[in-house]
Every structure is written in C-alpha cells, then in structure tokens.
Amino acid sequence: MDLDVRSDDNCHLWVEQAGAGPPLVLCHGGPGLWDYLDPVARLLQDHARIIRWDQRGCGRSQRLGPYSVARFVADLDAVRDQLAGPRMALLGHSWGAHLALRYTIEHPERVSHLIYVSGTGIDPDRGWHPHYERNLRLRLGRHLDRWEALNARTRTPAEDREQAVLQWSADFADHGTALEHAERMATPWLGINYDCNQAINAGVRHELTNAEVAERCRALDLPVLIIHGTEDIRPRWAVDSLHRALTNSQRLSLTGSGHLPWVENPHDFRQAVTTFLTHAADRPSGMG
Template sequence: MVITDDGCELWTSATGRGEPILCCHGGPGLWDMFGTLDLGPRFRLIRWDQRGAGRSEARGPYTLERMVADVDAVREWHGLDRVPVLGHSWGAHLALLYALAHPERVSALVYVSGVGLGHEWHAEFKRNFERVLGEELRGEGRERAVRQWTADFVTDGERHAEAMATPWFPVNYEANAALSEEMRTVPEAELVAACRSLRVPTLIVDGMADTRPRWAVDSLEQALPSVTRVRFDGVGHVPWLEAPGEFRAAVTDFLAAS
C-alpha cells in the first residue's frame, strides 16, 4: 500500500519485469482495469486504484490537485525518478495534468481514449451512447455497468465488458461527480496555453468508433509541441482489447523512439 502525505492508503501493484510504465485508470470513481493490458515483456505496468475506489481507502478529498498528488505518491513509492505515464479515458486527463504539473518526472505520455480539453463533447457522446446501446439501461451494480460498458466496444462487447468488470468493486459516485464537475470548471483556453509549453513527447491513441467524439481531442493535439496521434478504425473506447497487437505496437514503438 502507498501512504499519501495526507495519510490515505492506495492499493498498488507492479505487473511484469521490464521497464516501468505508470498507468492511470479511467473513471472517475472506478478502479484499475489494466489487468487486460499486455504491452509485452519489455514493460512493467505500475498499476494502482485511485483514492476512494477499488482496493484503495474510501476517503476524499476528491479534487484534481489531490489526484495529481496521488499519482506522484505512487511514482515515488515505486522508486521511480522519471517514468512514462499511460492514462485511459478520465485517466488520460489525469496523466496529462500530472505531466503538466511535473514534466521533469514524465519521460513520455500515452493519452488513450481521452476526451480532450473542452466540454462540448457531452451531447454528442450521449446521442452516440443511446444509439449504440439501443435500449434503456436496466439493473443495478455490476449488471448495469456491464450492460453500459458494452457500448464501449464494436465487437464482443459483452465479453470485453465482463473482463473490465472483473474484479468488481462499488463505483464511487461521489468521486465521479466531484471530479467531473471540477473538470468542467477549468477553461479550455487555460489548458491549451499550458499544453503549448509541455515538452514531454505525447502519443494520442483514438479508437475511431468510440462513442466519445474524437474531434474533442483536436485542440490537445494542436497545442502540444511534441505529439504523435494514432487512429484505429472500427475500434471503440478500449483499444487494447479490440486491437491488442496494433495497440501494443503503437505504444511500444512510440516509447522506443521517445
């Protein structure tokens, strides 16, 4: 367990024996789902559950500043000086915020299925989600989540959603609401200006069939001085499950060149 400077216990684990890469999972309010991620023998995945979720202690505060500090606590606990950081979905935004706050500690940034710097994508996401799902969500807890997550995939949605939901923990809706609201209060122009001075090499990975519109990431790509963008056609929100070989090659090739 990592003990943060405010005394919160965070679950963490290292998978593999290669070079470390620090992973930030999606949510907010969810837990590490990188057990399905395979980057090959070259990398050791540093995984952790964000505060309030999964195997970590259920306590706030749930703020962007606090979450960034938690990323740094995990890095330090594992004895890492400078490390690649990979984030997925909300975790992509968290990884970006960490790189902006501590660029000297991030050797490369892998931004997977993030939602960009602005806040105008929600309406299109809702329409896409309802179109793909095709029916009203029913059930509670894990059953409801699995049904919801099937919309994140183009093929084998139920099987992949079951994998994402195993193991299962309660969703922290308090953390989700607090962090989502705070994200909406940060002006896009402020983030764009900060990204223009970020010298950390960045890989943006998009599944072009993601229900979250990919144009939302354009302003991030345009603002970053050192950026590569990879797009996978016919792939949804979790590209390492639907296109594992292509995803692994994109990430490992990028990191080898960084």
C-alpha cells in the same frame, strides 16, 4: 505483486507491479472506478515495468476524501516517488488520460513519455457529451429500455452492476462480443464511487474553463502519443485542440476498436505503444 502506497495525507492506495524495464505507470478511467488495465499491463510488461493503481476512494484503495484533481495528482506523485523513481512514462485512459496530462503539466521533469488513450480533450467550449449520449443510446440498441429503466431509479448493488455492464458494452465496436467484454471489466465487481465521480467531473469542467490548460500544454516539451479507437462513441474531434497545443505529439486511430482499443485491436495497440516508448525522442523537459 500487490503493494501499498501511502499518500502524503496517509491514504492507502492499492498498487500492483509487474514486468521489468523502465517504469510505466497506468492511470485508469472513471472517475470512481478501479483499475481495469491488467490486459494493458500484460501486453506491455515485456517492454516496461508496469505500475497500476486504484485511485483514492476506488476499488481496493482506501475510501478517503477529498476527491479533487489536485489531490489525485498528488496521489500519483506518491506512486511515482515510492515505486517508479525520479522519472516515469505515463499512460492514462479516458478520465485517466486527463489525470496523466494534468500530472505532466504540473511535473514535466518527472515524465519521460505521455500516452493519452481515449481522452476527451481540453476544449471547454466544444462539448462532446451530447454527441456521446446520442451514440450511447444508438449503440445500446435492444438493451436501451433496460438501461434507461435502471438509470432512472435507485439500484440494488446487483442492478448497479447490471447498469454498468450495459453502459460499458456500448464502448466496444463488435456487438457480438460487447457484453462479454463489459462483463469481464465488471469482474470482480468492486463498486462505483459516485461521490468521487461527481466531484472529479465537476473539477475537470472547472479546470478546463479556468486553468488555461491549452497554454500550459504548449509549454510541454516531451513526446506524447494520442490514441483512440475509430469506433469510440466519444467524438475523436474532441482531442483536436489538445493535439494542436502539444508541440511534440503524434496521433493514432486504431481501426475496428472502441473506447478500449487494446481489447479489440491488441496487436496494433501494443505495437504503437512499444514503438513510441522505444523510439520517440526522449528530450528533457527543461521545465522546473
């Protein structure tokens, strides 16, 4: 069911809700993309009421700035307030994992469980991006020349989609099906908001350098599940400091899967998340 949430500054946010049970809100990655987590919703909607949304300026939501981490946290709180109720579980993927973590730091009393999928951690000094860039080029293989040519020039909308599909194909472990999975992610094509991407990425870098995120993570007292695929081209060691900082977290590597582990290992992903939501200690945060 498609819904419309209005933020506190009257930005229209596209939202979809499915399933029944305790609310679980999904935060897609990007930044600057739209929600692609419908397969996650289908895997989990027998166990929770799944709420997914397009972030401000992205996909079916209104293209209205400003684009900042704080603004997106406020938008997520509007989704919670209008649809999820006083308390929700959160699942974030990639950049969305950071958004979910940042929301939890700001509003721990409003989060029952946090599921941090394929994030890149909180350590500003242990840069993961050069590692990612090397692995991206290796994984692209025979498509590298075309990707580099597209990346180096101003693109038409069709070329923009082609470049994204090639880049996203590197996020899957199985070369034989990678392009098919990436094409599915890009259908329908809703366009990338590059202004949003640049602003949010800069905001995250500034925040990790200046906001004492690790110290604030140590103050959290709620269950956290960290999931990543063993074949993700982003380094798994990037989340080491986050795992150490969280006092009530568990960490799981899903074999044979890349950056979107629910695509290539859906059975284990579903089992891990549903078990966590059902059995993890749901202790009140005690923080205001």
